[in-house]
Amino acid sequence: MKVLVIGPGGREHAIVRSLLSDPYVREVHAAPGNAGIAQLVDTHTIAADDPVAVTELAQRLESDLVVIGPEAPLVAGVADALREAGIAVFGPGRAAAELEGSKAFAKQVMAAANVPTAMCRVATTPGEVAEALDAFGAPHVVKDDGLAAGKGVVVTASRDEALSHAQGCFDAGGSVVIEEFMEGPEVSLFAICDGRKAVPMVPAQDFKRIYDDDAGPNTGGMGAYTPLPWLPAGFTDEVMDRVVRPVIDEMAGRGTPFVGVLYCGLALTTRGVRVIEFNVRFGDPETQAVLARLKTPLGALMMNAAKGELDTHEQLTWSSKSAVAVVVAAGNYPDSPRKGDPITGLDEAEASEGVHVIHAGTKLEEGRIVSSGGRVLTVVGLGRDLEQARERVYDGVRQVRLEGSQYRTDIAALAARGEVTPPPLRTGALPVIGAES
Missing domain, CATH: 3.40.50.20 (Rossmann fold)
Known part of the structure; x- marks a missing residue:
């Protein structure tokens, strides 16, 4: 094709x-x-x-x-x-894409499908924001209802910062969703959907904060890794049964079947798996790590999904290797990133064993590759385990030369050391549904 x-x-x-x-x-x-x-x-x-x-x-x-x-x-x-x-x-299509286009709409769908998620309120005025912040308490979670390139969420203990973020969304003509805070490690799971059936990909974990140890503001994502050796047995099956299939059925019942990738952003909490958000496309940078391990032909998989013929894919095949992806971002990202700086060392990075480089914010200018966005490159390392994948990816990252660039040094570090300990899942526990007012 x-x-x-x-x-x-x-x-x-x-x-x-x-x-x-x-x-x-x-x-x-x-x-x-x-x-x-x-x-x-x-x-x-x-x-x-x-x-x-x-x-x-x-x-x-x-x-x-x-x-x-x-x-x-x-x-x-x-x-x-x-x-x-x-x-x-x-x-x-546009109607199904509202699962990402409007967080309030996604909450409505989850409520109708009995999908576990955080309690929330939709606010359109500062007064409603203040009431919701009081109701849920700190840490405060304030989300731009519309598209925000992965940077529309503020999680903060500061009431003033929460109110300020909400006001910024109002000033831009939007509304906000205020949620209860969910504590626990986060997991990204992609499901390939054909409108009536869905097939899971391998789970990954991404890192949203700009600095090591999850410090600083949210970004579009600074790195990711897969597999997640700390996940409890049966995790993917539970997400498919309690989240993905109910949502696919709900969307089909509304006459807006979902075809493509349903990205489930999940939290493993003391009350079980709960949905943080949905996206309606592959996540970035999780995709770079996940696709590095995929052995099933991607084009055939996508075509079968587009034609409503996922029955031919009962499950996907994967490399046994681990993948770690590290984003190289421009100086001053995520605020006003520097642009137009030359990038060198790419050939040297790709010469490193098990390493390849994925471009994001780059363009060709007078025969040179220069930066043109906030997240400029993602370096991906493959290894027999997370520790080796980390060694390889950071060997590659150190070859890249971009003035003022920044990257996190702790992607997959805790997982490689076996220090991620999610709370036990309560399989079969009643879901907590996000109510709106």
């Missing part, structure tokens, strides 16, 4: 890389892509969230399958336009 991948980031580079190793894929294109993607396939300069432009490009290229990477094109209805044109699409 010929596949068109939509998006400019690290997630899309990882997808392109996997597709090129799929024997069922004969040609790959990307739009708009980045400097790393352009080294592998033909790229096309279009607005990724323009349904007409994406559809016209897919038709001109005679694409058999379009894979939509980021959330903004999905919420903008790009998948709907492609389907109306008769083109197979891996990604949900």
Whole structure:
């Protein structure tokens, strides 16, 4: 098949890389892509969230399958336009994409499907925010209801900071969701969905805070790893039974079937597994780690999902190796990241054993690769275990030269040392449902 991948980031580079190793894929294109993607396939300069432009490009290229990477094109209805044109699409339509486009909508779906999640209130005024903060107490969890590129959540003990974040969301024309704080390690689980059936991928863990030891503000993600040796037995089966399948059934019952990747952001709490959030696409940087271990041909998997034929995939196959992904970010990220700085040392990084480099915020300028975004690169290391994968990935990271760059040094460190200890799961416990007012 010929596949068109939509998006400019690290997630899309990882997808392109996997597709090129799929024997069922004969040609790959990307739009708009980045400097790393352009080294592998033909790229096309279009607005990724323009349904007409994406559809016209897919038709001109005679694409058999379009894979939509980021959330903004999905919420903008790009998948709907492609389907109306008769083109197979891996990604949900606009209505189903509201699972990420509106956190309040996601809470409604979880309540209807009896999915365990945090109690919450939706607020549209400062007074409602203050009441919700008082009701739940500190630490305060304040979420922008709409899309925020992974940076719309504030978790803080400071009431003033919580109120300020909410006011910023109001000033931008949005509303906020105030939640009770959930304590426990977080897990990301991707499920490939065809509208009626879902198949899980391997769980991963990502790191949102900018600095080591989970200090500093939230980012889009500074690193990830898989597998998670500390997860309790039966974790994935429980998430599929209590979260993914009920949500897929609920969305189908609403007449808005979910096709694509359902990203489940989960917390392992003393009351069991609870949903933090849903995304409607592959997470970044978890994708870079997860796809590095996937042995099932990705293109065939995505096409079967797009056609509603996941019955042919009872389960996926995986490498026994461990993968650790470390993000190299620009100086001053996540506030106002530096751009336009030259990047060198990439060949040396990829010469390291078990290492490859995924581009995100990069572009080609006068023959040089330069930074063009906050999260510039993700270096991925594979090893026989997490300890070796960590050694390899940081060997690669140290080869990259980008003035002012920053990265975390503790990705997967606790897991490699066996120091992650989640609370015991209470299998079969009644879920806690997020109420809204």
